[in-house]
Structures are given as C-alpha cells and as structure tokens.
Amino acid sequence: MARFRPVNQHSESVQVSAIEGTYMPMGHTATAEAGSGGLTATEHRLANGLRVVLSEDHLTPVAAVCLWYDVGSRHEVKGRTGLAHLFEHLMFQGSAQVKGNGHFELVQGAGGSLNGTTSFERTNYFETMPAHQLELALWLEADRMGSLLAALDEESMENQRDVVKNERRQRYDNVPYGTAFEKLTALAYPEGHPYHHTPIGSMADLDAATLEDARAFFRTYYAPNNAVLSVVGDIDPERTLAWIEKYFGSIPSHDGKPAPRDGTLPDVIGQELREVVEEEVPARALMAAYRLPHDGTRACDAADLALTVLGGGESSRLYNRLVRRDRTAVGAGFGLLRLVGAPSLGWLDVKTSGDVEVPVVEAAIDEELARFAEEGPTAEEMERAQAQLEREWLDRLGTVAGRADELCRYAVLFGDPQLALSAVGRILEVTAEEVQEVAKARLRPDNRAVLVYEPTAPQAADADATDETEEEAK
Amino acid sequence: MTELAPMEFHPQPQAGEPKPWAFPAPGRGTLPNGLTVLRCDRPGQQVVAVEVLLHAPLDAEPAGLDGVATIMARAFSEGTDKHSAEEFAAELERCGATLDSHADHPGVRLSLEVPASRLAKALGLIADALRAPAFADSEVERLVRNRLDEIPHELANPGRRAAMELSKELFPADSRMSRPRQGTAETVANIDAAAVRAFYEKHVRPATATAVVVGDLTGLDLDALLADTLGAWTGSAAEPRPVPPVTADDTGRVVIVDRPGAVQTQLLIGRTGPDRHDRVWPAQVLGTYCLGGTLTSRLDRVLREEKGYTYGVRAFGQVLRSAPDGTGTAMLAISGSVDTPNTGPALDDLWTVLRTLAAEGLTDAERDVAVQNLVGVAPLRYETAAAVASTLADQVEQYLPDDYQATLYRQLAATGTVEATAAVVNAFPVDRLVTVLVGDAAKIKEPVEALGIGEVTVVAAE
Numbered sequence: 001m002a003r004f005r006p007v008n009q010h011s012e013s014v015q016v017s018a019i020e021g022t023y024m025p026m027g028h029t030a031t032a033e034a035g036s037g038g039l040t041a042t043e044h045r046l047a048n049g050l051r052v053v054l055s056e057d058h059l060t061p062v063a064a065v066c067l068w069y070d071v072g073s074r075h076e077v078k079g080r081t082g083l084a085h086l087f088e089h090l091m092f093q094g095s096a097q098v099k100g101n102g103h104f105e106l107v108q109g110a111g112g113s114l115n116g117t118t119s120f121e122r123t124n125y126f127e128t129m130p131a132h133q134l135e136l137a138l139w140l141e142a143d144r145m146g147s148l149l150a151a152l153d154e155e156s157m158e159n160q161r162d163v164v165k166n167e168r169r170q171r172y173d174n175v176p177y178g179t180a181f182e183k184l185t186a187l188a189y190p191e192g193h194p195y196h197h198t199p200i201g202s203m204a205d206l207d208a209a210t211l212e213d214a215r216a217f218f219r220t221y222y223a224p225n226n227a228v229l230s231v232v233g234d235i236d237p238e239r240t241l242a243w244i245e246k247y248f249g250s251i252p253s254h255d256g257k258p259a260p261r262d263g264t265l266p267d268v269i270g271q272e273l274r275e276v277v278e279e280e281v282p283a284r285a286l287m288a289a290y291r292l293p294h295d296g297t298r299a300c301d302a303a304d305l306a307l308t309v310l311g312g313g314e315s316s317r318l319y320n321r322l323v324r325r326d327r328t329a330v331g332a333g334f335g336l337l338r339l340v341g342a343p344s345l346g347w348l349d350v351k352t353s354g355d356v357e358v359p360v361v362e363a364a365i366d367e368e369l370a371r372f373a374e375e376g377p378t379a380e381e382m383e384r385a386q387a388q389l390e391r392e393w394l395d396r397l398g399t400v401a402g403r404a405d406e407l408c409r410y411a412v413l414f415g416d417p418q419l420a421l422s423a424v425g426r427i428l429e430v431t432a433e434e435v436q437e438v439a440k441a442r443l444r445p446d447n448r449a450v451l452v453y454e455p456t457a458p459q460a461a462d463a464d465a466t467d468e469t470e471e472e473a474k
Numbered sequence: 475m476t477e478l479a480p481m482e483f484h485p486q487p488q489a490g491e492p493k494p495w496a497f498p499a500p501g502r503g504t505l506p507n508g509l510t511v512l513r514c515d516r517p518g519q520q521v522v523a524v525e526v527l528l529h530a531p532l533d534a535e536p537a538g539l540d541g542v543a544t545i546m547a548r549a550f551s552e553g554t555d556k557h558s559a560e561e562f563a564a565e566l567e568r569c570g571a572t573l574d575s576h577a578d579h580p581g582v583r584l585s586l587e588v589p590a591s592r593l594a595k596a597l598g599l600i601a602d603a604l605r606a607p608a609f610a611d612s613e614v615e616r617l618v619r620n621r622l623d624e625i626p627h628e629l630a631n632p633g634r635r636a637a638m639e640l641s642k643e644l645f646p647a648d649s650r651m652s653r654p655r656q657g658t659a660e661t662v663a664n665i666d667a668a669a670v671r672a673f674y675e676k677h678v679r680p681a682t683a684t685a686v687v688v689g690d691l692t693g694l695d696l697d698a699l700l701a702d703t704l705g706a707w708t709g710s711a712a713e714p715r716p717v718p719p720v721t722a723d724d725t726g727r728v729v730i731v732d733r734p735g736a737v738q739t740q741l742l743i744g745r746t747g748p749d750r751h752d753r754v755w756p757a758q759v760l761g762t763y764c765l766g767g768t769l770t771s772r773l774d775r776v777l778r779e780e781k782g783y784t785y786g787v788r789a790f791g792q793v794l795r796s797a798p799d800g801t802g803t804a805m806l807a808i809s810g811s812v813d814t815p816n817t818g819p820a821l822d823d824l825w826t827v828l829r830t831l832a833a834e835g836l837t838d839a840e841r842d843v844a845v846q847n848l849v850g851v852a853p854l855r856y857e858t859a860a861a862v863a864s865t866l867a868d869q870v871e872q873y874l875p876d877d878y879q880a881t882l883y884r885q886l887a888a889t890g891t892v893e894a895t896a897a898v899v900n901a902f903p904v905d906r907l908v909t910v911l912v913g914d915a916a917k918i919k920e921p922v923e924a925l926g927i928g929e930v931t932v933v934a935a936e
C-alpha cells in the first residue's frame with residue numbers, strides 16, 4: 001500500500017508491490033547514488049549459453065553479482081499461481097555443496113548481502129560482496145544453478161510453503177488495502193491472461209504445489225541458457241570471466257522451455273472496468289490501472305513522463321488539485337509498472353480526506369486528465385518530470401547492485417544490456433508532444449480498471465475516538 | 475532425468491586479499507552565523523546528500539500541542555518569502571531534488587538529495603525555507619487537516635499500532651516518549667500557524683543547527699556555496715536545552731491490541747536500555763545480531779526456517795534520545811508477524827530461544843560470523859552519499875564524536891563471545907519484557923496466558 005509521507009520515501013508516487021522477495025531485511029536501505037557518466041559494460045557468452053555482462057568500477061572495494069532467470073509468474077499455469085516465487089525461496093535451501101541455509105550463512109559471513117525476488121517477468125538472485133569475496137558468490141550461484149535438486153526435499157518444501165503463506169499474510173492479507181494490487185491486476189488483465197494473477201499467488205495454489213512441481217519447474221526454467229549473469233564493481237574482468245567459466249561452464253544447457261502464454265492485448269481496454277470493495281479500511285479510496293505502452297518503447301518513456309507530471313510528486317497536477325486546492329485527498333499519486341510481455345500499467349492511488357465521497361475525487365481526476373490530454377505538459381512541467389526521472393536513474397545506477405540489476409534487466413528483456421547505460425538519455429529525448437499524445441490515447445476512462453474502497457466499519461467520527469497514533473519502532 | 479546435473483564441482487573458494495576501507499572522516503567547521511558544517515567528499519557519488527539537524531526536540535513541544543514539530547517540519551517545504559507553497563515544491567523538483575522533513579525525539583531533520591550539478595540551487599531553497607519560512611495560515615491549516623487524515627491509516631497498520639502501544643506501556647504518561655511522535659488527533663487539532671511560528675522562533679536557529687554535506691564535491695566551491703545559502707540564515711545564540719531523564723517500566727506483561735479477524739498477530743516485544751555512549755553498545759549490537767539480526771540468527775532459525783510461523787522476526791536496538799552526559803536511552807525490541815493460530819506456539823518458542831541463550835550463551839562460531847557480517851558489510855552499506863550523511867547526522871544528533879562509526883567497527887572486531895552473550899542476555903531478560911500483540915484477542919488470549927510470560931490485558935484497537 002502507499003503510505004503517506006513515509007520517512008524513507010520521497011514522493012507520493014505509488015509503490016506497486018509487483019515483486020516478491022525471499023528475505024525480509026530490516027536494516028536501513030539507503031537510496032543509491034550516481035555514477036552513470038562514463039560507465040561501460042562488456043558482454044560475453046559461455047558455450048552453454050549463459051550470457052555474462054561485466055562492468056568495472058573501482059571507486060569502492062565492493063562487487064555485485066546479479067543473476068536473472070527468464071522466468072516469472074507469467075510462466076505459471078492455472079492452479080499453480082505463486083510457484084515461481086515459492087521456488088525462489090527453495091533456491092535458498094541448499095544445493096549439492098551448500099548445506100541448508102548455507103547461501104545466507106556463507107554470504108553474510110563474508111560480509112556480503114543477498115536476496116532474491118520474483119516478478120511477473122523474471123526471477124533474480126543477487127549478492128553484493130566485499131570485492132575480495134566475489135569468487136564465493138559466483139561459486140554459490142553456480143552450485144544452485146547446477147545442482148539444486150540434489151538438496152531439494154519435502155521438508156524444505158513444507159517449511160517454505162508456510163513461510164511464503166506468512167509472507168502473503170504479512171504483506172497483503174493483514175494490512176488495509178493490501179489486496180488492492182491483486183484485485184486491480186485481475187481486473188486489468190482478463191481471466192486466463194498470463195498477468196491476470198500476481199507473483200504472490202493464491203493460498204489455495206500455494207497449498208496445492210507439490211515437490212514434483214518444484215522439481216519440474218527447476219528442470220524447465222533453471223538453465224544457463226535461460227539466464228543472464230552480471231558482475232559489477234571493483235573487479236578484474238579477465239579473472240572474473242575465468243571464475244565464471246570455471247564454476248558455470250560445465251552446467252549443461254537445457255532447451256524445452258515453453259514460451260509464456262501470449263500477453264498481447266488491444267492498446268485500449270474499450271470500456272471502464274470497475275469493482276467496489278466493501279472492507280474494513282480506514283478511509284475511502286480510489287485506485288485505478290490504465291493500460292499503457294510496453295516497456296522498451298519510446299511511448300512507454302513518454303507515459304512515464306506523463307504520469308510524473310500528473311502524479312509524480314508534490315508539484316504534480318493531481319497533488320496540487322486534490323491535496324492542495326480541493327483538499328479532498330490525503331495523498332494522490334501515479335506510478336508506472338513497466339512490463340514487456342503485456343501492456344504496462346499506470347497506477348493511480350488516491351485516499352480520500354475526511355468524509356469526501358469517491359465521485360467528487362473521481363470527477364476532479366477526470367477533469368485533470370482531460371485537460372492534460374487537451375493541452376499537454378508545459379515546458380516547465382517537462383523540465384521537472386525529466387529532472388525527477390533523471391535523478392531516479394542516477395540513484396539506480398549509482399550502486400553496483402543497482403547497476404548489475406539494470407544490466408541484467410536490459411539483457412533479459414531486451415537482449416541488450418548496453419541499453420541500461422543509455423536509458424536516461426532516452427527519457428531526456430522525449431518531447432512534450434509525445435507526452436501529450438500518449439496521455440490522449442491512453443489516460444482515458446475507457447482504458448482503465450477502477451477499484452473503489454468503501455469502508456464497512458463506521459469511520460471515526462470524533463477526535464476522542466482516535467487519541468492515539470502510530471510510532472515507528474524501527 | 476537425473477537429479478544431479480553432471481556439472482563439474484569445485485571446492486569452496488577462499489577469499490582474496492581484503493582491500494582497506496574505512497568509514498569516511500568528515501571535515502568539521504562553523505559558519506559565521508554559528509551553523510556547524512560537516513562535509514565529506516565521496517568521488518563518484520553524483521547525487522549529493524545534505525542533512526540539516528535542528529535542535530528542536532519533541533520534549534520542547536508545548537503541552538497539548540504534540541505534533542507541532544512535525545507540522546513545522548512539513549511546513550518548511552510549503553513556501554518562503556520568495557516562493558508560494560506550489561512554487562517551492564515545483565522549484566525543488568525542477569532540481570531533480572527530494573526533500574524529507576521529519577521530527578523525532580532528538581530534533582527535526584531535513585534530508586535533501588540532489589544531483590551535484592544542481593546543489594547550489596537546491597541549497598538555496600532549503601536555506602530560504604529555514605531563514606524565512608512562510609508558515610501561511612492556509613498552508614498550516616491544510617497540513618493539520620492532512621495530518622488528521624493520516625492518523626486512521628496509521629492506527630490500521632498493525633506494525634505502527636504495536637509501536638504506539640509499546641511506547642505508551644513503557645514510559646510514564648507525562649513523558650513525551652509515551653506519546654505518538656506526530657501527535658494525536660486531539661493535539662494536532664490544536665495546532666495553527668501561530669503555534670508553528672512560535673515553536674520555530676523559540677527552537678530553530680543556525681547556532682544550534684548542523685548541516686552535513688556528502689557527495690562528489692569535485693569542482694564545487696562548497697565554502698562559497700554555503701556562504702551564499704545557509705550562511706545567510708541568521709538567529710540568536712541559545713542556551714543549551716537540558717535533556718529530560720527517561721524512566722521506563724519494563725515489568726514483564728502482555729498487552730493485546732484487539733483486531734478481530736486478523737489473520738496474523740503483529741508482535742513487538744521490548745524494553746529500554748543504554749544508548750551508544752555506553753561501553754556495552756558494541757557487544758550488544760553483536761549479541762542482538764546473533765539473536766535476531768537476520769534469517770540465520772537464532773530467532774528465525776526456529777520461528778521461520780524450522781517452524782514456518784513467520785516471514786521473519788528481527789531483534790534490534792534503536793537509539794531514542796541521547797544526552798551529552800551519556801545518559802541516553804535506546805529501545806531494545808523484537809518484532810515480526812506470526813500467523814494467528816500459531817501465536818501461542820511462536821511466543822513459546824521465542825521465549826525458549828531467549829532462555830536457551832541465557833543458559834548456554836552464544837557460540838564462538840556465531841560470534842565470528844556476526845563480526846564478519848557487521849564489519850564486512852560496511853563498504854556496501856556506505857556506498858552511497860545518503861548512507862554516509864545519515865550516519866554522520868546520527869552521530870551529531872547523539873552527541874558522538876565524528877569518528878564514532880569508524881571506532882565502532884574496531885570495537886566490534888575486538889568483542890568476544892562472552893561479552894556479546896552477557897550484553898544480549900542483559901538486553902533481553904525473559905522476565906523484563908513488555909509484549910504487545912496486535913491481533914485477534916478471542917483467538918490468542920488464552921494460549922498467550924498459558925505461557926506465563928506476564929499478565930495479559932486486552933485493549934481496543936481504536
């Protein structure tokens with residue numbers, strides 16, 4: 001859910017929880033810093049098909065390892081939603097030469113950090129290591145890529161099934177509006193579409209998954225020729241490549257991965273889809289998902305800018321209108337969920353203020369979107385939106401881990417890691433006319449799925465009823 | 475198909491030669507207006523982080539106006555003598571900057587991040603905000619209403635609700651620490667522009683403030699830049715404000731915040747302890763990590779990886795407020811969520827972990843891994859300017875020397891198993907822990923009572 005004025009989050013932009021993780025880190029996660037100027041990356045391919053991307057940066061004695069497997073929840077079949085993510089957990093339960101929680105123990109014991117995450121379109125595993133411990137991370141990743149099934153057993157399957165079910169409860173079922181993303185996704189992508197369900201999956205399907213499902217999943221998708229490995233930071237590229245050849249080179253490639261189901265949809269939904277949720281939530285809310293151009297296109301970058309102008313900060317049109325002027329909303333923001341295998345989603349989240357009714361807010365939003373489509377962004381709005389997206393890119397490329405992840409992303413989804421290094425330039429090239437064009441074509445009432453929350457419990461009427469508020473313990 | 479892929483296995487590799495890394499030492503100076511400045515050049519960090527600390531602690535808020543520091547912090551970005559609220563936000567975003575303002579027990583903190591190329595302009599905006607904030611009636615009124623709207627959302631969040639209840643339980647009602655940092659609906663409703671301005675005039679001045687600037691400063695004339703911006707802010711000198719003593723009641727007991735129908739129980743188990751000025755701190759950091767710092771620590775080894783009761787439970791120590799004389803206070807706590815039917819068994823296991831730890835102590839292997847992680851991750855953790863700036867600012871806020879973090883790493887490496895054991899056992903004594911459970915009382919009360927971990931009371935969620 002989107003929180004308002006959260007401590008470590010700068011904008012009111014919506015945080016869409018499309019990614020499931022393995023591990024719940026609790027330390028402070030700082031935002032990253034810049035360094036995109038002068039970055040380079042080299043590409044290599046092992047005989048077994050493993051693609052490798054290396055990028056040197058000797059400013060800090062750290063090295064990031066990132067491994068993307070080209071498999072996500074879009075590859076799951078009916079009755080087995082959540083399997084890709086559950087499987088990702090199993091990747092941390094040991095392999096031929098690594099006992100039990102050895103992946104965590106060895107990496108953390110070496111002064112490294114690690115995790116794995118699953119989204120619609122990919123699964124990633126990553127370690128950030130002190131530079132002199134890089135070889136250990138490569139050895140660990142190779143061991144599980146080549147030999148996970150040697151260690152995978154019923155006990156870890158049952159245990160991680162319970163862990164993932166508790167992850168689902170903690171992040172979705174036990175928090176207000178927690179299932180909004182799942183509900184809107186199901187509305188925006190039709191029944192049977194590969195993106196109709198989210199990576200966390202359903203409780204029933206998590207219960208139904210078997211050890212044999214997990215084994216089959218590994219055999220089908222976890223092969224060197226279905227992965228990209230990037231290593232970024234204080235590295236010696238020649239020696240790093242030799243280690244990669246040594247540890248990964250003998251893992252057999254494997255074909256036979258079925259193509260994901262076709263995610264093609266018309267550019268525009270053609271009608272407004274709508275669901276009203278009556279639930280015990282603290283306030284009314286209006287959420288919507290607009291169908292937008294695929295990631296990797298110039299139109300998608302234009303859409304990103306449009307959403308930033310409309311709802312990307314405290315000077316955005318919707319924030320100014322709803323929060324500052326009309327004072328009908330607690331917060332209002334737009335976010336972009338970039339997707340390659342299906343239309344991207346423009347994500348609107350508005351929680352209403354006091355007793356304000358949803359139609360009041362909705363009318364104002366429609367008015368602003370129509371006005372924007374009519375007049376397009378001003379030169380100053382373009383400058384602001386581009387400056388914000390540029391800084392976000394500087395942040396992402398500013399840590400070795402962020403850079404490693406982006407290199408993998410562009411290699412897996414677009415076949416060219418170099419595109420990561422030029423992404424910010426592409427955003428700066430987009431014109432105001434292109435932004436207006438995409439807004440006009442896509443940000444329309446007949447191209448959205450809408451979720452309306454109506455609280456079931458009576459809202460607190462007087463101040464005395466809520467004489468206490470939160471404290472952050474951590 | 476064979477289960478074992480025919481890959482060639484190699485033995486686990488040995489580490490290479492570690493490269494030296496040290497927590498950066500900042501330069502320290504004072505501007506003519508009395509503002510303390512810490513600076514730290516981090517080549518390659520194109521996004522510069524600036525932290526401004528204002529000595530406007532929550533205990534300085536007038537009675538009945540809890541939340542005024544928060545509203546003031548937010549109002550800094552709602553207009554100045556040069557820009558309206560909308561213009562100010564627009565100008566900041568035009569720099570590609572982000573600004574967070576936040577009030578906590580030690581004071582108010584403004585955190586700016588901006589690409590180095592636009593640092594001058596962004597610093598100018600922040601300086602305007604501190605020097606000549608507009609605090610317009612209509613903007614403050616809007617911030618107050620907005621804050622009132624946020625409160626029900628926070629009450630509905632299990633983690634935040636638990637933290638609020640623990641503070642209320644631990645500290646006496648007349649202590650500011652017992653009450654929500656950002657105020658209650660009752661107190662926030664009393665805040666207006668006059669109250670915000672009065673608080674500002676009384677507690678915000680350059681002589682008691684500190685700015686921390688970290689990032690790639692190559693080619694920047696930071697002195698000139700500061701003189702033109704934060705250097706133009708003026709204000710009187712001030713008497714140091716005493717830090718009130720903190721007392722806490724950690725009598726072992728359980729409070730259930732009732733959320734009928736909740737599928738999980740949010741647990742927060744805590745008490746207070748010494749802050750970083752105490753010699754025990756490094757050993758306590760080490761021992762607390764062994765108890766619940768990560769997925770392979772004692773708590774998660776049982777509760778997550780053996781039993782599957784949770785996505786993760788963590789133990790931590792968090793400084794609440796420090797004092798120059800070293801009499802500060804930290805919160806020591808264990809937190810996480812467990813599924814409702816397993817709430818009793820999970821707490822039973824948690825207590826067993828604590829008792830076993832007290833009876834048998836940590837192992838040398840556990841201590842070694844913890845030291846290797848805590849010390850080894852430092853270069854990763856401090857890769858960004860924002861992370862370095864935040865820690866430097868924490869040190870200033872907690873009256874610690876500028877080389878505190880660098881020293882802490884050396885102390886951690888020198889701390890033995892016995893010291894770490896003693897510290898964590900003292901930090902989490904099984905009979906002196908206040909347990910807050912946000913969950914379905916009808917389902918969890920009886921099993922929790924049966925554990926004998928303290929008297930159980932139930933309170934309504936709202």
